[in-house]
Amino acid sequence: MRFVSFVAYSIDLEIYAYVSTSDWNEFLSVREDLMLRIIDIVQASGTGFAFPSQTLYLGEDDGLDEKRSRAARDPEDPLLPGRGLRRDLGGRLKRRPTRAHQARAKSRAVPAGRLRRPLSG
Numbered sequence: 001m002r003f004v005s006f007v008a009y010s011i012d013l014e015i016y017a018y019v020s021t022s023d024w025n026e027f028l029s030v031r032e033d034l035m036l037r038i039i040d041i042v043q044a045s046g047t048g049f050a051f052p053s054q055t056l057y058l059g060e061d062d063g064l065d066e067k068r069s070r071a072a073r074d075p076e077d078p079l080l081p082g083r084g085l086r087r088d089l090g091g092r093l094k095r096r097p098t099r100a101h102q103a104r105a106k107s108r109a110v111p112a113g114r115l116r117r118p119l120s121g
Helices: 024-044 066-073 099-108
Strands: 002-007 010-014 085-087 093-095
Touching: none
Parallel strands: none
Antiparallel strands: 002 010, 085 093
């Protein structure tokens, strides 16, 4: 027997056994008997073989998202994301300002200290 290597999940040993037979079935029988005896020797010494294992954890989710559930039931809902609508404090539907609206509002803002001229004279 030779110690061959440390591998990620094992310590590899090589066992050489010479079986003087030309019958393949007899060779397989002798090899099986040899391996079973090795298992018996390891178990009799109070230890065993380690086999790769895997642990699977199952979790439970928090349930359905109400907004997405509503979207699945009613695709015409005006409050869905991407529709550009929101409710104001009074519960009325209002259009959300787009980036273009925000840019125009910024450009019309009056700098501090300046007064606007009246539109009509």
